[in-house]
Amino acid sequence: MTAERPSSETIRAALRPHGLFLRGVVNFTADEAAPALGDGRPAACVALIGNVGSSIWPHFRAWQDGAPDRGGADPLDAWSKSVIGPISVALGATAYFPSDPPWQPFQQWAMRTEGLRASPLGILIHPVYGLWHGYRGALAFADAIETEGEVAGPHPCDGCRDRPCLNRCPAGAVTAAGFDVAGCRGYLGTEAGREACMIAGCLARNACPVGAVHRYCDDQLRFHMAALRL
Ligand code: B12
Ligand code: SF4
Ligand code: SF4
Structure with missing residues (x-):
């Protein structure tokens, strides 16, 4: 010590x-x-x-x-x-x-x-x-x-005119009103969810242009998605 x-x-x-x-x-x-x-x-x-x-x-x-x-x-x-x-x-x-x-x-x-x-x-x-x-x-x-x-x-979202994160979630779980945990998890359990977010990562998160070069590697993305779905 x-x-x-x-x-x-x-x-x-x-x-x-x-x-x-x-x-x-x-x-x-x-x-x-x-x-x-x-x-x-x-x-x-x-x-x-x-x-x-x-x-x-x-x-x-x-x-x-x-x-x-x-x-x-x-x-x-x-x-x-x-x-x-x-x-x-x-x-x-x-x-x-x-x-x-x-x-x-x-x-x-x-x-x-x-x-x-x-x-x-x-x-x-x-x-x-x-x-x-x-x-x-x-x-x-x-x-x-x-x-x-x-x-x-400056807060990056303040200068983000199109806010792509808000219209990419196929379950409508990411909106200006907040994150709908149950809606997200429900979608992740469907076949469409397994084929989309569980493999590519959260589509809303992926849509954000800020720091895109630092996006997690595929293995890490899938690890976190599996943990989120539990
Ligand atoms: C419970 C929790 C969840 C719950 C959310 C339940 C809910 N609706 O609040 C679930 C399991 C759904 C979740 C999901 C995720 N989470 Co989470 N989660 C936590 C955890 C363990 C506790 C949050 C909390 O209540 N803290 C207690 C209060 C007292 O702390 P606080 O700082 O004052 O609280 C803040 C949060 O509550 C936040 N908040 C409010 N609503 C929401 C909603 C969501 C989805 C999140 C993430 C935060 C959040 O606002 C407060 C700011 O004052 C934290 C770790 C931690 N100890 O904070 C991680 C944490 C917030 N999560 C984190 C992450 C990354 C995620 C995921 C992206 C993980 C993933 N699998 O990809 C997803 C989000 C998916 C998405 N599309 O956005 C990170 C955030 C890092 C960051 N950049 O800010 C944290 C800090 C964990 C970490 N190790 O870094 N999470
Ligand atoms: S796309 Fe990124 S910068 Fe734009 S509002 Fe969403 S999180 Fe913020
Ligand atoms: S993981 Fe998929 S269902 Fe959940 S918030 Fe992201 S885009 Fe929506």
């Missing part, structure tokens, strides 16, 4: 070999809700960890090493824990994961530290990576960490 508070560069260096990125740091004020540290005290900050494009995918598949059952029912979550857990111990932090209840407000943290905003799909859109990024964990520390400001800038 490091006795000294880690710098953002120390965190970045620990994440880099795994295709993970430090997405930003949220420093909490004394009067706001913060996740607990291992000893029960409120954290001073969380360092948000995520993937951009398919950055983690070769590492995840190499970890499975031809054993598709490795990691059980939620293998990507298991991989995230296998990587971020030891890093949290080495850096003297408490790890949190997006899929562990009670759900921590990962998207609120991302909006705060990266200046991101929600797309019509519900997920946050990044000016560079578009809809092709996600969060794999967070490290809660006892002391604040100084970081340079992360991205921000």
